[in-house]
Amino acid sequence: MEETTLEAAGATEIRRAGVDLNGLMTVLGKHLYSTPVVALRELVQNAHDSLVRRRLEQPDWVEPGRIEVHGDAGNGIVRIIDTGAGLTQREIHDYLATVGVGYTRGLRQTGEDDEGLIGMFGLGFLSAFVLARRVTLRTTSYQTPTLGHCYVSSNAEQYTVSPMPARAIGTEVLLELHADFQHLAQEAHLRDILGRYCALLREPIYIGHDAQPINPEPPPWRPRDGVVLHPLQAQRRAVEFAARFERNFEPICAVPVRAAPGSDGVGLLWVQDGATYGTSDNRNLSVFVRGMLLDDDARDLLPPWAGFIGGVIESNRLTPTASREDLQRDEAYRSVQHALGEALIEGLAEVARQQPEAWRRVLARHNEALLGAALCDERLFQLLMEHVRLPTSQGDMKASELPSRGALHVILDSGGGFEEMLFRAMGVPVAHGHRYAVVPFLRRWAQAKGMRLVELGTEQGNRALFKAGSLPEADIAWLQQHLGDGEQLLPAHFSPIELPVVVVPDREAELKRRLEDDDNDKRVSMAALRLARQFTARIAAREVSRLYINLDNPAVQALLAAMRSGNPQAEAAARLLRSLKIIVSAQGRAQDAGTGSGDLNRAFADIAVALQQMLQAPR
Structure with missing residues (x-):
């Protein structure tokens, strides 16, 4: 029988791809994470998952877990210590030193306590080398409590594992920081960084020899065993919690986010105490996935009209990107996005019913933004139609105060015009239609009330005058x-x-004249100018x-x-x-x-x- 080679048979040889670990470290250090301090979060996450793992695999272990983070600013060293499951020698080789393989992900795939485990990608420990010139890990596993192991590496490509005397069950990671990151060994920096990332973790985290953890209390939406708060106490607690996360404003009031069909997102939204214009966008939303901060600027999860809202939510279903600093725009993301909009609308209505003083402050600070928000949802319109005020020739007024001579009047021009002067002489208020959302709001209000709206400056308005x-x-x-x-x-x-x-x-003829003026080519983009001229071409010269x-x-x-x-x-x-x-x-x-x-x-x-x-x- 004639020998046949792979090439002769037309087959393609299958080869195993290599990994340039040095290149991967460059990606991690310069491109994957927006800031290298994320490595601290990843290492605390590993410690947290080790505690969860120990509870899953050692049911008779009932002691409280503990994570400690110590800083030695003089020597540029950070130590992260946990009382979790620890690692055997085989686990060090199989999981710790293998890129992309994580024990936590394996547990999750078996269905083990999916809600408590954080890690996903097997990259967390590798991030330590972004900060450190040398990493030392000392560990004793609950499976082999009489054995200790010491892992040492300076570049993640080569490492040593040697025996050492058994320590307390758990793991200690020691980072000898690069010169650029030695400031992170100051415990004040560690409190600030980890206090933000780890605020919702259920396991207590202590910085140095602090008596209190940086995550001392559960958030307001997690029930406390045997504790029932009066509604006023609950409101006060929610606002105090919001104040810890709101960076630029004082929260006026807070509304809860509860799990909804398709969304497991829970948390808190609040109204900021800072006057806004209709187009202001001060949205800020911190998203925690499995208790760890993933994104502190997830504003796109909030409705576009909610430029005066801040919030904190947590979810177990949202999917992080590999850097764990952003979220994948998948079905779970869209479900949470919808649920937040619903929670905000329902929450504002509840504030209006139950907290009249806070509601008056909300209206005073965000009247213009709410005017636009009312156009985005019929429920918001019904809530706000009798509350928001509109700019008029006689000052800010509610829509219900505008009707005169059998109609509401709005002027479309920004310069006052003859109409405002005319109606001032008659004592009739005229709404300023050039201001944000005024005209569409009044159109909707007039339709709801069965009233006539006269839009001054139009053919229809002139016929009415x-x-x-x-x-x-x-x-x-x-x-x-x-x-x-x-x-x-x-x-x-x-x-x-x-x-x-x-x-x-x-005004139509004026618009035609202005847009056909060559000077407009200098001020208006050509695309916008072409669209406008398509409209004005239909206006006869007059x-x-x-x-x-x-x-x-x-x-x-x-x-x-x-x-x-x-x-x-x-x-x-x-x-x-x-x-x-x-x-x-x-x-x-x-x-x-x-x-x-x-x-x-x-x-x-x-x-x-x-x-x-x-x-x-x-x-």
């Missing part, structure tokens, strides 16, 4: 000649009757503004009568009225009518000329 009137063509031509400055002149009936003329800008003549005004009636009777003073009176038009238009908003300082000066001069003509006329 000005009732069309009629004049002979000859009268319109004369008024256009003596009162007009290029506007479209329209006879109308409007209030107050004391106001003879009003110049109304055509007068920039309209001049409404109030046919109910006595002065206008007298002017028309004088013109029709041939009174020689009609032109002088028209000059006065035209000057008034310019001044009123400038007061409403100068650019609406194109009136600058030259137009105003000319108007004042025309007043003087008209008065002189009228005074010099024969009697």
